[in-house]
Amino acid sequence: MRLPSLLACLLVQGAVMAQPPAPSRLAPVRLGRMEVWALQDGRISLEASLLKDIAPADARRMLGGKDAASTPVNAFLVRMPGKTILVDAGMGSVPGEDSGHLEAQLAAAGVAPSEVDLILITHFHFDHVGGLVKPDGTRAFPKATLLVPRSEHRFWFQDPSRLPERLRGRTAILQAKFSPYETAGAFKTFEDGEELAPGLRAVVAHGHTGGHTVYAFASEGRELWCVGDLIHFGAVQFERPEVGVSFDVEGGAAVQIRRELFRRAAQSKTVLAGAHLPALVRIDAKGAGYAAVDVTPTR
């Protein structure tokens, strides 16, 4: 019996040598004729003390006894017939942070940066625009048009002296992210609520920032909303949408739009893609709030 086992051993070795291990692939969620990938650029830690209008003991309990939530930073890739769209661009490489994985995640989805033809930005915080340019200052997505909400652009650029103090000084950093696209004639703004393409609409969701915007995709009766920072703490704010975070520039407006969009999303079984949620979800009404159901395919 030695020969067959030796043969089997050689065959196995041959098979291993002939086929290098496949790179891990990210599976998309399919909605109508859309394919959607959550691309995790990195992770950040959000302190429970950022939460507003909740007793600290309740926040701690809902966060599993912890004082902070380890939170993903996601961008989303949406492939529609004839269009490859990136929503947000992650943090980019930030020294000392778990960040800058967007390009590798895109490769795992089977897409090269040069295949992205449209980039949509929900708002201008660093963890959503950082990955627009490479460390050498050139465009990370050389063939893409960058599309940003005009209201968000006004909020940051019209009169920076009116920004909250902690945000002043960010405009120069932002400009460095946008300039390579402007120079290439690949930078555009749009109005609140505008239809950007068939099956793609910008939805006003101001509150987190002055022009924070949600992108609503539709195909064959299925809907996907890329909600940006409409929600930060999945373990808390689905169940209690009235709970805010201290860095919302207009806390009341942020709570109001979260409640409104959650109500509509639950009714329409819309899939929600949150920049700081661990998975793509749909939500069901539960008590005074909502329960989220993971719709990510099993790999």
Ligand SMILES: [Zn+2]
């Ligand atoms: Zn964010």
